[in-house]
Amino acid sequence: MMSMDDQDEIPVLIEHEGNEPRKVPLTIICGFLGAGKSTLLKRILTEQHGFRIAVIMNEFGDTADIEAKTINVASEGEQSEEFLELANGCLCCSIKDTGISAIEKLMERKGAFDHILLETTGLADPGPIAALFWHNEEFATGLGRDISLDGVICVVDAVFGPQQIEEDRGSDTVGESLRQIAGADILLLNKIDLASPESVASTAALLRGVNPAAPIHQTVRAEIDVSLLLGVRAFTAPPAIPPTHDHDHDHEHKAEPTHYELRGITSLLVAVPVLSRSRLNALDEWIRTVLWEQRLPSDAEASPTLTVLRCKGLFVLDSGEQYVLQGVRSMYELVEAEDALGVPDAGKLVLIGTGLDARVRTSLQGVWA
Numbered sequence: 418m419m420s421m422d423d424q425d426e427i428p429v430l431i432e433h434e435g436n437e438p439r440k441v442p443l444t445i446i447c448g449f450l451g452a453g454k455s456t457l458l459k460r461i462l463t464e465q466h467g468f469r470i471a472v473i474m475n476e477f478g479d480t481a482d483i484e485a486k487t488i489n490v491a492s493e494g495e496q497s498e499e500f501l502e503l504a505n506g507c508l509c510c511s512i513k514d515t516g517i518s519a520i521e522k523l524m525e526r527k528g529a530f531d532h533i534l535l536e537t538t539g540l541a542d543p544g545p546i547a548a549l550f551w552h553n554e555e556f557a558t559g560l561g562r563d564i565s566l567d568g569v570i571c572v573v574d575a576v577f578g579p580q581q582i583e584e585d586r587g588s589d590t591v592g593e594s595l596r597q598i599a600g601a602d603i604l605l606l607n608k609i610d611l612a613s614p615e616s617v618a619s620t621a622a623l624l625r626g627v628n629p630a631a632p633i634h635q636t637v638r639a640e641i642d643v644s645l646l647l648g649v650r651a652f653t654a655p656p657a658i659p660p661t662h663d664h665d666h667d668h669e670h671k672a673e674p675t676h677y678e679l680r681g682i683t684s685l686l687v688a689v690p691v692l693s694r695s696r697l698n699a700l701d702e703w704i705r706t707v708l709w710e711q712r713l714p715s716d717a718e719a720s721p722t723l724t725v726l727r728c729k730g731l732f733v734l735d736s737g738e739q740y741v742l743q744g745v746r747s748m749y750e751l752v753e754a755e756d757a758l759g760v761p762d763a764g765k766l767v768l769i770g771t772g773l774d775a776r777v778r779t780s781l782q783g784v785w786a
């Protein structure tokens with residue numbers, strides 16, 4: 418498995434693995450500081466929703482007072498993990514050091530739960546964590562082979578979110594809040610009771626501008642049907658990309674003018690016509706060149722501004738087959754859709770990152786022109 422950090426290795430496309438035993442899906446929760454991650458977890462840990470969820474938190478904090486059936490403490494050297502079995506069937510696990518050992522411990526109890534939620538600390542970039550769980554070879558040979566990444570949820574503060582994004586925009590690099598939004602499969606716009614409807618709408622538009630592929634759920638105290646968050650199979654199912662319209666979806670061209678000029682992060686949503694097999698191969702090569710070499714195939718040199726943080730796509734072949742593209746940074750896979758979704762008459766591709774301008778769109782469209 419590849420990342421841009423492994424400069425020395427030659428990237429290899431992941432092969433489709435075919436039939437394999439059911440894996441436990443894992444969902445990553447990230448979010449802005451104080452946006453409501455703990456509130457969401459507490460809700461999941463206490464509500465009767467019928468899901469047996471194992472939650473991995475950095476610390477129990479004020480959720481430790483939740484009524485627990487049994488408490489198990491496992492200590493190994495300096496590591497210590499605690500497990501709480503909760504009345505609603507959830508299993509709660511605290512991690513104080515690296516997440517992996519806690520997750521491996523948890524997997525020894527496989528059967529006690531059917532979904533894992535992993536909370537990250539505020540303002541952590543979910544990209545590397547998602548990459549870890551997503552076809553990480555080292556991890557995949559251990560207990561982690563039984564885990565599949567279901568999706569990344571980002572909780573955004575409706576009050577301070579815009580300000581946080583504004584601050585990120587002021588920094589020279591792409592800030593963490595933008596990376597979080599860009600890397601999410603689901604966005605929770607929380608605390609909408611504390612913001613005016615106009616402000617909530619403008620923040621939602623801002624989020625859509627950064628990440629047009631993720632549904633946005635507006636919540637108060639993270640109140641949401643848990644089934645909207647889990648089992649989305651963001652990394653194996655065809656992505657629920659909004660329909661493409663005639664007008665451009667580049668951030669620069671968005672209808673909603675926003676005073677948050679999103680420095681750095683842009684998104685490109687392109688309709689892809691029905692492709693022949695050879696065009697799909699050409700598209701694969703285009704994606705590979707952009708993701709791994711940070712250049713357009715027509716350019717000799719890498720572009721310092723061209724970065725793809727996240728990509729998703731659904732491509733339809735003239736044979737009727739459908740292919741799903743999923744990528745986190747320089748890692749991506751292009752596999753035949755597990756269950757073809759009806760017969761869409763065309764495909765689409767979403768790229769989220771930096772430097773995704775009109776030249777990139779033109780170059781991409783040149784693949785099938």
Ligand SMILES: Nc1nc2c(ncn2[C@@H]2O[C@H](COP(=O)(O)OP(=O)(O)OP(=O)(O)O)[C@@H](O)[C@H]2O)c(=O)[nH]1
Nearest residue numbers: 449450451452453454455456539607608637638639
């Ligand atoms: N009014 C209002 N308050 C909320 C809402 N959601 C969360 N809060 C409050 O906001 C504060 C922060 O919420 P947390 O759930 O702790 O946020 P967090 O993202 O876990 O915070 P960190 O872990 O510190 O990053 C708490 O006091 C919550 O009770 C909401 O929708 N409306």
